[in-house]
Amino acid sequence: MDHALLVAREIIVERDGRRVVDAATLVLEGGARASVTTIAGPSGCGKSTLLRAIATLIPRTHGELLFEGRTLGDVGLTEYRRRVAYVPQLPQMFEGTVAENIRTGPRFRGATLTDAQVLALVERVGLGAELLTRKASDLSGGERLRIALARSLANEPRVLLLDEPTASLDPVAARVILDLLVGVAQGGTALLAVTHSVEHAAHLGGKHHLMTAGVLS
Amino acid sequence: MTYLEIPAWRLSLAALLVVVAIVLSRAASLDLGKDLGIGAIRAAVQLLAVGYALRLLIGADHPVVVLAALALMWAVAAWTSTKRLKHGPPSRVLFPAAFAAIGVGAFVALVPVFVFVIAPRPLLDARYVIPLGGMMLSSAMNVVAQVFERLFASAAAEEATLEQYLALGATPEQALQPHVKAALRAALLPTINGLVTVGLVALPGMMTGQIVSGVAPEQAVRYQIVIMYQLVAVAAVAGFAAAWFARRLLFTEEAQVRSWPR
Numbered sequence: 001m002d003h004a005l006l007v008a009r010e011i012i013v014e015r016d017g018r019r020v021v022d023a024a025t026l027v028l029e030g031g032a033r034a035s036v037t038t039i040a041g042p043s044g045c046g047k048s049t050l051l052r053a054i055a056t057l058i059p060r061t062h063g064e065l066l067f068e069g070r071t072l073g074d075v076g077l078t079e080y081r082r083r084v085a086y087v088p089q090l091p092q093m094f095e096g097t098v099a100e101n102i103r104t105g106p107r108f109r110g111a112t113l114t115d116a117q118v119l120a121l122v123e124r125v126g127l128g129a130e131l132l133t134r135k136a137s138d139l140s141g142g143e144r145l146r147i148a149l150a151r152s153l154a155n156e157p158r159v160l161l162l163d164e165p166t167a168s169l170d171p172v173a174a175r176v177i178l179d180l181l182v183g184v185a186q187g188g189t190a191l192l193a194v195t196h197s198v199e200h201a202a203h204l205g206g207k208h209h210l211m212t213a214g215v216l217s
Numbered sequence: 218m219t220y221l222e223i224p225a226w227r228l229s230l231a232a233l234l235v236v237v238a239i240v241l242s243r244a245a246s247l248d249l250g251k252d253l254g255i256g257a258i259r260a261a262v263q264l265l266a267v268g269y270a271l272r273l274l275i276g277a278d279h280p281v282v283v284l285a286a287l288a289l290m291w292a293v294a295a296w297t298s299t300k301r302l303k304h305g306p307p308s309r310v311l312f313p314a315a316f317a318a319i320g321v322g323a324f325v326a327l328v329p330v331f332v333f334v335i336a337p338r339p340l341l342d343a344r345y346v347i348p349l350g351g352m353m354l355s356s357a358m359n360v361v362a363q364v365f366e367r368l369f370a371s372a373a374a375e376e377a378t379l380e381q382y383l384a385l386g387a388t389p390e391q392a393l394q395p396h397v398k399a400a401l402r403a404a405l406l407p408t409i410n411g412l413v414t415v416g417l418v419a420l421p422g423m424m425t426g427q428i429v430s431g432v433a434p435e436q437a438v439r440y441q442i443v444i445m446y447q448l449v450a451v452a453a454v455a456g457f458a459a460a461w462f463a464r465r466l467l468f469t470e471e472a473q474v475r476s477w478p479r
Contacts, residue, residue, distance in 0.1 A: 057380055057473055077472055082386040092378045105385035148381075155386060 003069030005030035005190050006084060006159050008054045011063035013046070020046045021053060022214040023063075028190045030158055036182075036191045036206025039216070040198055046214040047194045048089075051161050054192070055086035068158075082109070085157035089164040091148030093136035098122070098147055101136045105155040113154060121150040126180055142173040146180070153184070160184065162193040166200050178203045219431040232257065271347060280341040287350050294358035295319050298365070305369025306466055306477045314462035315361050322357035322455025323350065326447040334443055348423070349444070356448050357455035360404045364459035367400035368393070369477065372467050379467075380474050389468040397460045408452040412445055421445075 006028040013021040029035040039047045052058045054065065056077060067075050067083060075083070082105065094101050102121055103113050113121075119129055125146040131139075139147060145165065152160060165181065166174035178200060185191045185206075195201050201208055210217050235257040242249040274286055295316035299308040327350060331337065337345045372379060372393070382392035415421060423444060427437035469475050 055384060056471060057384060059469060059471065059473060078386045078388060081384055086384040088377070088381065088384075090377075092375075092381055094378065094381075104382070108382075108385060108387045108391050151385065 003066070004028065005035075005068060006054075006192075007064075007066040008050075009064045009066070011050060011053050011065075012061045013049050013053050013058065014061040015049075019061075020214055021050045022046075024050050024211075024214075024216040026054070026192070026209070026216070028159060028192060030190055031188070036185045036204050037193070037209065038201035038204055038206065039192070039194045039209045039211050040196060040201050041211035043196065045211045047211045048163050050211070050216070051086070051163050051192065051194050055084065055161050056080060057086065078108070082155040083157050084159045084161060085152035085155060086161045087145075087148050087152055087163065087165065089167055091144055091151075093139060093144055093147065096136060097132065098134055098136050098139070099132040101147055102132075102150050102154050104151060117154075121154055122147075124153060124184075125150045126176065141168050142177070145169070145177060149180070149184075153189075157189060159190045159192065162191065164195055165193060166195065166197065174200065175203075220429060232261075271343070274343040274347060278339075278343065280339065283341045283343045283346050286343075286347060287354075290351055290354050291320060291323070292316065294354040295361075298358045298362040302362070302366050302369065304373045304477070304479065305365060305463070310466070311365065314459070314466065315365070318361045318455050318458035318462055319354060319357040321458045322360070322451045323353040325454045326353045326450040330443060330447055335440075349447075352423070352444065353447055353451050356408075356451045360452045360455045361459040363404045364400045364456050365463055367403060368396055368460060368463040368467070371396045371399070372463075372474075373476070376474055376476060383472055383474065389464055389472050393464050393467065397464070401456050401460060404456040405452050408448055412449065415441070415445060 004027045006026075008024065008026045011021055011024045012019065026037065028037055039050070041047045049058065053060050053063070056065070056072065065072050065080075067080055072080055094104055099115075099118050099122075102118050106113050118132060122129065122132060127143065127146055127150075131143070131147075136144075136147060145168075149160075160181075162181070166177055169177060181191060181193070181204060185204075191204065191206070193201070193204060235253060239250045239253050242253060270286075274282060295312055296308070298315045298319065299311040302311070305311065327346075330349075331340055331346070335345060335349075375396075379392050383389070421441050421444070424437045424441040427440060428434055466477075467475055
């Protein structure tokens with residue numbers, strides 16, 4: 001039986017008695033050309049909260065998450081987070097070099113990436129080998145975002161959740177990241193991106209949603 | 218045992234030492250005269266009160282009374298360790314965790330020593346249980362306070378990093394591990410320093426007291442060695458327990474970062 005890659009059903013998030021996300025439902029399909037879904041909306045409408053709830057990083061008041069037809073309990077929390085990767089708007093670089101940053105996720109499950117695998121990942125996000133030995137904290141905003149992407153891709157996710165991936169970038173750097181993300185989706189990883197830019201949402205293509213006061217349409 | 222008694226009028230002479238400090242503080246405009254004076258009076262009143270309380274405890278020589286005194290000291294230690302923390306949950310939330318961490322540390326250090334090493338008869342002899350118990354509870358209190366402060370402060374400062382570790386598939390244990398290591402090292406270092414310098418830099422208070430009271434120095438030294446080893450166990454066990462409780466307070470059941478705004 002075929003299942004959708006990720007289903008977020010009737011997600012409700014309440015904070016301080018206020019409903020921030022109101023019964024949002026999303027379905028992401030996988031496959032060779034995986035789905036791209038974008039959520040646009042004004043600041044404070046609840047789109048980032050919904051994304052963090054789907055990433056399981058904040059409590060849901062109500063709602064169900066199904067990954068490949070299985071519940072969170074069946075998949076396991078850490079396995080779900082590896083498969084449904086979350087990249088925040090302003091990614092923090094961990095202590096150490098860029099290569100050490102990229103190796104972080106696999107290290108948590110006891111795996112060690114080879115040098116060739118690390119190089120492949122850094123090249124996949126459009127950067128060169130010379131960056132691998134640099135201190136991650138010295139990187140620019142655009143480089144940080146790409147290394148955060150490589151860091152998530154190291155876990156071989158099926159879904160990438162992206163919170164305003166272009167918000168802190170200049171137009172040229174934003175275009176590079178958007179092209180990169182389109183390539184990631186073409187490689188078989190489904191994307192769910194939150195953005196306040198309708199133009200950037202159109203660049204990514206796929207299905208577009210609008211969020212207003214916690215309601216997804 | 219032979220020792221020289223200190224009559225009250227000679228005790229008051231010792232207070233002149235505090236006067237020296239007050240005079241120096243005034244001369245240097247340190248504005249500490251009042252604090253020194255109040256501190257000296259408080260210390261005298263508290264110690265005199267404890268002296269009378271110990272006399273009653275030792276006189277009563279009843280295990281229930283001894284245990285009640287120990288429980289009171291334990292509760293005060295737990296409450297004190299949760300005060301003055303600048304980060305993390307409020308005292309009312311932290312208190313049970315501090316109480317348990319201090320308790321398990323003191324328990325591990327005290328019970329085997331009382332059963333197998335000193336082995337007083339009766340086992341709950343107030344003359345041994347109260348001073349040694351107080352030392353262990355006080356040491357556990359400091360370790361727990363230090364571990365809590367460091368872990369809650371670093372978790373608050375690096376909340377975003379912790380969350381990204383979790384997002385990459387880390388368990389809460391893995392996400393917090395570097396902070397736990399740093400906190401435990403910091404908490405254990407003073408004890409290790411104490412171990413390597415004891416007798417070289419200073420003679421510990423209890424050993425000094427025993428020698429002054431006429432106990433044979435070689436026996437006083439043996440007591441001190443036992444105490445030093447107990448302090449090591451207290452620091453390690455209470456420290457690990459505090460870190461375990463802190464982790465439970467810093468993450469939800471679903472492995473999400475729980476923030477404690479102040």
